[in-house]
Amino acid sequence: MKPVTVIAAATGALLCVIAFSTIAADPSPGQREFNARCAMCHGASARGDGWLAENLIRRPPSLRELKKKNGGVFPREQIARTVDGRISIKAHGPSEMPAWGTVYKTEIETAAGSRRGVREEDEINISYRIQVLIEYLATQQD
Template sequence: MRSTLLGVLATGAFALGAATAAQAQQSGAATQPIFDTGKNEYEAHCAVCHGARGEGNGPYAPYLTSAVPNLTTLTKRNGGVFPVVRVYETIDGRQRVPAHGPTDMPIWGPRYSAEIGEGLYDDIRVNREAYTRARVLLLTEYIYRLQAQ
């Protein structure tokens, strides 16, 4: 079950990234999306520690007890492959992965889930888990776009 879920997540994130890259190549800079949800999530929740460009130099980084990772080198440090599942699980944080070591980073899965409250959002019934996964995937895809070339 877990491996199937991870495969679906990896495929979904890859497809989303590929679609974004394809759209960017086809449309050019003049017609980029006005509202970039992944970027907005990053700027609202991650840039304070990781920096605007993901290099680990955010304004809050000097006050932390451990070094903030440079998110732009994840692919390079993983043999040229973006570690989709590891990034997703780190952001989500609800399922601890002992091999990834301890983390001082906030876990966003429970926070995103709590934002939905009782499952209602603007009078539309929302699946709490689907909402949480979508936000984590959007953020994961944006971090993919931050990778150094």
Template sequence: MSLKSQLAFALVSATASLGLLAAPAVAQETLIGKASFMENCAVCHGADGAGDGPVADLFAQKPGNLKHLAKNNNGVFPFSEVYQAIDGRREIKGHGSTEMPVWGGLFKEDSYAYTVHPGIKAEEIVQGRILALVYYLQGIQE
């Protein structure tokens, strides 16, 4: 992601946290989320999130179908739980302790290069990237 995209993303994230996010910005986050999903998640969870990525068969427990998160939660998308699963604060039993990378930590390392702008912290960029992924996953529910 370019510096300009990272800075814009951090601004969208900060705006969202203040409750000032407009609908078009959510659409932008969904596009960023899809790109991030394809880059970081699709290899295990599949391009459409169905759990059938190219390396899915290498795991003792096949990656879950991310399109059924709401369906498996009485029709309600578990926003907070998904966010915490991505950033590594929530353990996923099927992932064990090492199969799914803790993306929060990896995203933070990637973000340090973009914190040269005053007032933007790596943690804010990480939060924005994770929120974009969660919004994307929310959008692909069946």
């Protein structure tokens, strides 16, 4: 083989390794969001043992038992409402968990800039963000 061919083959092989390891290690959007926004309280494996947990008045629950606690059915709609948090009835007193619906709404509006008002499609965006989290949590049930 000519040196150029060898270099080309080696580069090709290296690119394959890089591409493969990127695919293999790439977490889902839901997992990325969970790691960035939820793990500090609920723990990296959703057991309620995040680094911030012991500084809270109420310990964040394990999110691995949502299905078990609901008679073996993973309660998507109920989780969506809890995570969104904007229409929670404050029967249990103020929550220490941020209302993610409000957080995402603020982020979307900030990113869009002040020239633009609130748009209906923002709600679709918010519920999409919550759905990917729920899909991830569905894979983490004991």
